[in-house]
Amino acid sequence: MADEESKQGEEAKPNTMQLKVVSQDGTEVFFKCKPDTKLEKLMRAFCQRQGVAMESVRFLFDGNRIRENQTPNELEMEDGDSIDVVVAQVGGTPTTR
């Protein structure tokens, strides 16, 4: 697991929280962030690290879509909560199956 950013010794800091971003293939990436920082920072960092475009993935918290301009406080996130990352889905009547 890519959990090199989880530094358990620093959890005493009151103003930071640890969030877990979980990909569809089960990969987990941990991020430390402030409750009032916009999630855009986290999302960009994640996409850059995974090498994917921002438009091709969706971030979900408890099954609800979250956006760049929202903050963990706004979404009532707690320390250790996980954010799901899902990829775009398309489907129709395939010509060949």
Added chain:
Amino acid sequence: MASINLLRDHARAEEARMHQRRQQEEQAAEQKRQALVQYVARAKEVAAAVDAFIFRGSPAPHDPGLDYGVLAAEISADAMAAQIAAKDEEMFHFEEKLCGFEETRARGAAEAAELHQQATALATVLAAPMAPMDDYEASHARLTERARVLASELKRTSKDACASADLASTRARSIFNLLWDPADTEAQHMADAERPAKAAQIATLLAMCSSLPGALQAVHAAIDHLHAEAEAVLKVLERLAGHERLKPPVVMPPGKRAYTLPTLTAEEAEIVDEALGTGNPNEILADFQNIPISRRDMATLRPRQWLNDEVINYFFKLLEQREASAVEATWPRCHFHQTNFYTKLAETPAGYKYSEVARWTRKKDVFSKDLIIVPIHCHGNHWTLAVINMKQKRFEYYDSLRGPPDMVLT
């Protein structure tokens, strides 16, 4: 003495009678000579006429050794009668053929007229203004132009066919008149000398006449081809103009409600065109409940495109909102899951994993609902729908491809 006088008188009378007879004979000879001269002049006229016809105006090489008058005189009455009879027969055949040809020509002209009429009608239809189609404006104009060209070509070709038919008919008539003029038997006799050449000419003309219907057929085939092409163009135009999509209204059996889509007003159609059109694909056209819809997402709603998750989730949000407004109390209360719900629940690397989605409904009371809607992204390329019908206590599975529900429901 008396007998000598008598003899002398007798001799004188005989001499006078002989003289008279000689004069008569001389007169008759002169008449005959003049008749022959006339014959020759007449024969030369006829020969010139025949030459003019056969060589179409160019001077014929004259044969000085050929004396038509002498030739005509040599032909015996029996031979002449036989030849006239033969000619009569030939004329009869020719006339018959001419009648047949006339018939063919009339038919061809009628067909050409009909085709011309059709072409005109087609041109009118094609020239009629079409529904405005911004995207297809260029191709529409191009196809209309092509159809016009086809129609004019059609007109020209049918005119050509009529003209060639007329020409052949005129030629046949002229040669017929030349050969058969009952008032001028003398010309007949003169013309007999030219019989072999004339017969060959007649044969040529007849061959031409008989080949003309074939040529007409070819022209008709060409017209048909053009017609078919114009028809195909018209079909394409109709499809482009969207006429094909207009289907007759569905007749519902009594007792069932028919849900028909409302017709868009001009302003609404404009909005749709704008959204599905060729603008910036990244432009956000709608943003509701954190789901942004770009023009690229909107384009997945176009015919024959694959739907993406955004438009489905967005539509579910709209349905949720509609339910919250509770316009109609009979509407079922629903909970709509995300398109990723099933993926997260059942298609994790570890298989079925409830813990992944355990928190998704913690703020909602799904058990108070009538229906729980679960969209399923099937095999990564198809959308199906599972429904938990709480009221009827059953699972429902909807698949437009009629796939087996085992994968999802068990």
